[in-house]
Amino acid sequence: MSSKKFFCFFLLVSLNCFSQVNYNSWVNSYLQINSYSGNTNPDAYTFTLAGNGAFNIPYWKISMRLKQPITSTDGNYTMPANKISFQPVSTSGQAYPGPVPTIPQIGMPLNTFLQANQEVFLIPQSNAALYNQPPQPNGYYNLQVKYSLTVMGGSYLGSYPSWTRFNAPVQFTAYDQYNNIIGRGDHIFQFHIGPLSGSPTDVPEMSLQFSAKAVNGSLEFKSMSDYVNGVSVTYSNGLIVKSNTNYQIKLRSLQGQFSSPAGNYIPLGTVKMNLIPVSGNNGNVYPILLSASPQLIATGGSTGSSSLYYDIRYSTKANDERLINAKSEEYSTTLQYEIIPQ
DSSP states (O other): OOEEEEEEEEEEEEEOOSSSSSSEEEEEEEEEEEEETTTEEEEEEEEEEEEEEEEEOOSOOEEEEEOOOOOEETTOOOOOOEEEEEEEEEEEOOSSSOOOOOOHHHHHSSOEOOOOTTEEEEEEEEOOEEOOOOSTTTOEEEEEEEEEEEOOOOOGGGGSOTTTTEEEEEEEEEEEETTOOEEEEEEEEEEEEEEEOOOOOOOOOOOEEEEEGGSSEEEEEEEEEHHHHEEEEEEEEEEEEESSSEEEEEESSSSSSEETTSOOEEEGGGGGEEEEEEEOEEEEEEEOEESSSOOEEEEEOOTSSSEEEEEEEEEEEETHHHHTTSSSSSSEEEEEEEEEEO
């Protein structure tokens, strides 16, 4: 199991429902773990987005949220949320003129971890629209996406007596490009810890979490002075890091540019991003211009059992003609943060 951890959020740049598709989902909820290496359910969660007629819905999203801690049925034990992750397996379905988009075309993160008390996105912002232009008025569209689920291995599994059963209640939500809810489904995943084979191993354990205010970043241009002087926004204690080993954090955009619902674009490089270590955090930081390529933004040592905090700052430079000449709309992209051992 890879030790990489990913977390995604949206960055919106602002320059001064109803959905034609339905969401449905189902699960194969049971997974037994018989090894310190963990286990994977290859057919854990499947959703469909289906509808009739002509439509074009860009930038749709799929999120998941753990509704309560993953507790054992006897109430004596809790499994950390970030030991559970989902991986896209396949897409299928029908569309006109078709075919339905693939995993790379949609731009799905390849491994998304549950987070306690936080909504996370399996599909932060699709690069491929829900698109159907059938020759008949009620021509049918169906996109089906299948996910596997992995329970990470590690010595922590030895903390639970054999045949301890855990329930993980997860709520999945589909959104359109305006964050209107297309549909929602609640499912309970069951993890059954059997007698464990192999040897307990300590693997790198790392987590990234955003404060509530930093999940959706926003830069606004409200006056001519904003264009002349540039704008900036800082989210205090916006990024929370915990790691039992030396770590590095990288950042990339899942889209190649900022885009608007009307189909206009702004280059990613118009926005600068930098982390600012909060008191007690001795990590090194590296300011960057946003890019679709992964870029190093921070390194640090083991935090032990403690959490470290970074302020997140986004800014633009003064008199940037690419922003001055842009049409007044909302432009957005999705940023993916990744933490890995250093």
